[in-house]
Amino acid sequence: MSLPDPVKQARALNPPKSLREFTRRFRTEADCEDFLFRVRYPDGFVCPTCGSRQGWALNGKRLTECSSGHKISLTTGTAFHGTHQDLLTWFHAVFLISTLTPGISALQFQRQLGVKRYQTAFRMLHTVRSMLVAPGRELLHREVEVDETLIGGKDPDRGGRSGDKALVVGAVEVIPFSKLKTGKVHHRAGRVRLHVVADASANSLAGFVEAEVELGATVHTDGWDGYRRLNRSGYHHQRYVQGRNRELKIILPHIHRVFSNLKAWLQGTHHGRIEERYLQAYLNEYTFRFNRRFWPGPAFLRALTFMLQPKHKM
Numbered sequence: 001m002s003l004p005d006p007v008k009q010a011r012a013l014n015p016p017k018s019l020r021e022f023t024r025r026f027r028t029e030a031d032c033e034d035f036l037f038r039v040r041y042p043d044g045f046v047c048p049t050c051g052s053r054q055g056w057a058l059n060g061k062r063l064t065e066c067s068s069g070h071k072i073s074l075t076t077g078t079a080f081h082g083t084h085q086d087l088l089t090w091f092h093a094v095f096l097i098s099t100l101t102p103g104i105s106a107l108q109f110q111r112q113l114g115v116k117r118y119q120t121a122f123r124m125l126h127t128v129r130s131m132l133v134a135p136g137r138e139l140l141h142r143e144v145e146v147d148e149t150l151i152g153g154k155d156p157d158r159g160g161r162s163g164d165k166a167l168v169v170g171a172v173e174v175i176p177f178s179k180l181k182t183g184k185v186h187h188r189a190g191r192v193r194l195h196v197v198a199d200a201s202a203n204s205l206a207g208f209v210e211a212e213v214e215l216g217a218t219v220h221t222d223g224w225d226g227y228r229r230l231n232r233s234g235y236h237h238q239r240y241v242q243g244r245n246r247e248l249k250i251i252l253p254h255i256h257r258v259f260s261n262l263k264a265w266l267q268g269t270h271h272g273r274i275e276e277r278y279l280q281a282y283l284n285e286y287t288f289r290f291n292r293r294f295w296p297g298p299a300f301l302r303a304l305t306f307m308l309q310p311k312h313k314m
Contacts, residue, residue, distance in 0.1 A: 013038060015301040022095050022300070032087035033062055037074060039301070040308055047072060079131050079307045085124060089113055091304075093124045098132075098303035102269045103285060129281035131306045132288040140191060141214040143174040145255040146221045148200060151263065152274055166276040168283065169208045170194045172255045174220075189254040191291045194262070194283040196276070202226045206233065220252060262286055 013035070016022040026032055037045075045055040047066035054067040064072050075081045080090055092113055096104045104112075110121035150165035173190030193212040197204040205226035209219060215234040221227040223241035230237040240251045265286060266274055274282055292299055 012042065013301060015298040015304075016095075017298055017300075019095075019099075022091075026088060026091050029086055029088055032091050033074060036080075036087065036304070039304060040074065040078075048077070077308075077310055079127055079309065081310075085115075085120070089115065090124065090307075093128050094303050094307060095300045097125060097128050097285060098288065098299040101289065102265065103289075105270055126278060126281055128303065128307065129285040131309060132284045132303060134306065135309065139214040140171055140173050140193060140212055141217050143218045144171050144209075144213050144220070145174055145252045146171045146205075146209055146213075146219055146227070147252050147255045147259070148197075148205065148224075149259040149263075151266065151279065152276060166279050167197050167200060167204075168194055168259075168279070169197050169205055170255050170258055171209065171212055171219075172258050174254055187254070189258060192258055192287055194258075194287050196280045196283065200224065200226050202229055206230055209233075209235070222252070258290070261290075 015035075016025045026035070044053060045064060045066075046053055047055065047068065047070050049070045049072070050066065050068045052066040052068050052070075055064040055072075057063070058065055058071070062074050064074070066072065073081070075083075080087065083090070093109065096109065104125070106118060106122035106125050109115065109125055110118050113121070115121040115124075146169065148167055148169045151168050152166050170192060172192045174187050175190040176185050176187050178185050193208075195208055195212075197208060202225070205224070206229045209227070209230060210233055213219060213235070216236070218236040218238060219227075219230055220238045220240065221230070223239050227237065227239065242251075262283075266282065270282070288303070289299070292302070
């Protein structure tokens, strides 16, 4: 699925940017259907079966029949398909996850929206989290820091790169900028990528870099053997072997700050109770908000666009 240009899309749809705007804009199921129809068919209705551009609504905007007689549901082929929840509740879930800085827990969502069962609230939020990845997204480039961290687990004092905890590898762009007053060059974190990996082998760690970072980029890592093949793969690999007086949080400051903020968020909003099988979805949510922190556009519209993809397996 190719995504529309977010700037043009935002200008055309004028999505809500605040909770007050959201509640005024989406009061009924029909409001949600109308908006979702315009998001899915920005240039007008097109039948996915025959390509016909003529169609007639049979049930509001929920069902359309094209000139060839094909009946197309508004939610077919999307993450909303087959759900028993109304679109208004789904819209709330997408809005709260994509716009609230700390996100929202399933228990909070259940209470605020009046969802009867906690399991239903959790499944809805987990579906949204898992979808917050743009298809064919641009690779990280230029200069990138890469490292791993351990998340969760029963024994917080257990060391090493494995054990009861989940191993997460992360990469973050390092962006240079100069301050106007002094002209001194500083660096800040750019876009980030985070993935749960099975182990700390070269296939997992170097494989992650090869999948997420553009060839020719300068990649900074620690001295772990799992990264050794990066030079042969076409990267400018800078290895830092940690010594007695060399802290990795100083050598690789940006990715360590990302990990620190990630763990604080998981502990603060979700109390650290994340099962490993669900962890990647939480990483997707964190990555989505982190990468949009300098983008003033409507996060809700972007997240809703991602939801038009088929639902990921969980």
